[in-house]
């Protein structure tokens with residue numbers, strides 16, 4: 385897969401040289417290019433923004449500069465991704481869709497964002513265009529959002545993650561549940577023991593224990609995900625019994641199973 389990122393702060397994207405995404409570039413799985421939007425300006429001051437038409441606070445990124453850049457970088461099969469807090473929410477499902485595409489181009493906005501005609505123009509020109517938000521909060525620029533999306537997309541590209549099975553049970557993965565709690569050695573740490581079923585060596589019991597914890601966690605934190613899984617016919621009778629028990633504990637003001645024994649609360 386090829387990825388281009390256009391930004392007025394290319395150094396922000398240096399993190400793409402690290403970790404899995406960095407290694408994927410070395411091995412040829414990913415071809416990432418970070419570009420400076422100012423290279424497509426035409427004036428002495430390398431201006432990328434102007435005042436908002438109709439008045440109001442802040443500055444808006446100029447469509448002509450973005451047009452110069454995108455005309456150069458986009459190809460017919462490219463997908464243009466414009467990070468914006470007013471876009472569709474970026475989810476694992478959207479990450480999976482983007483992971484199928486051969487070329488992603490991220491247009492990182494700053495100030496009050498990019499002139500709305502840029503997305504309108506490229507959509508009308510037949511370029512697949514996604515305006516995506518990484519959550520209900522506002523950042524100063526699209527660079528961090530692009531990093532988030534690139535990392536989520538890249539780990540879904542075949543060959544990126546050493547053991548692809550780890551993607552299945554992962555939170556927001558195919559299982560449709562939040563992941564169960566995970567542990568490693570030592571067995572006892574600061575008086576907290578690893579739950580006994582995980583030490584039993586009995587694979588079926590371990591799998592059932594993990595699914596139960598995943599169901600309880602999802603019921604407590606993301607009942608919307610559980611409802612969606614139920615609608616897809618993804619809950620067995622045993623699962624339903626676990627969920628009912630978890631709901632009862634939650635309604636009584638408790639915390640299901642292994643999830644903490646009280647203590648400081650952030651709410």
Ligand SMILES: C[S@@+](CC[C@H](N)C(=O)[O-])C[C@H]1O[C@@H](n2cnc3c(N)ncnc32)[C@H](O)[C@@H]1O
Nearest residue numbers: 467468469493497517518522523524525526529
């Ligand atoms: C200060 S924000 C602009 C916010 C815009 N005026 C609004 O209210 O929708 C500047 C840039 O940061 C990026 N950005 C901010 N929050 C974001 C989010 N939640 N998801 C994706 N991108 C975001 C976008 O690239 C945006 O153009």
